[in-house]
Amino acid sequence: MKKLIPAIIQDVNTKQVLMLGYMNDDALRLTEETGNVHFWSRSRKTLWMKGETSGNILRVCEIVDDCDSDALLIKVNPKGPTCHTGSVSCFSNAFLRTLESLIVDRKSKMPEGSYTTSLFEKGLDGICPKITEEADEVVRAALDESDQRLSEECADLTYHMLVLLAARDMGLSDIVDELKKRSKT
Secondary structure: OOOOEEEEEEEOOOOOEEEEEEEOHHHHHHHHHHOEOEEEEOOOOEEEEOOOOOOOOEEEEEEEEOOOOOOEEEEEEEOOOOOOOOOOOOOOOOHHHHHHHHHHHHHHHOOOOOHHHHHHHHOHHHHHHHHHHHHHHHHHHHHHOOHHHHHHHHHHHHHHHHHHHHHOOOOHHHHHHHHHHHHOO
């Protein structure tokens, strides 16, 4: 096997570090030829293209080597989340994605005794007033209560927002996409 070089992958627009992978000469050559990031898998001992199974490819915008030429910074336009967990970045907190997945699972299975199930059973007519109630509690906590209380109320609102999104067959990615569109104006 040829020498491996670390490749730091960065979103060209947000500047967020998305992941770290390793490249050999063949991976770098394929990356340059195709415009899609390729890596050398140290565990499988083979070349692979990021997104070859998920479709979440990394389109190359620029490749920069460091001063010693022993590491690469690859600026990309990601097509979908980068991390295998579904997160935008391998370095971000994946908890919200995990919670979102749990809520979607509850919607699918509707387990008895689950608070989330009870919300789905009420439908939008039950979920939407809960959003209004939680948003009001956030505002009251922000104006009159402790930071801890504000944090608790924001958590309640976020949870109920995720339930609402799931009820409409939407998710966090829809919000992130909208925020990205707005950040480009």
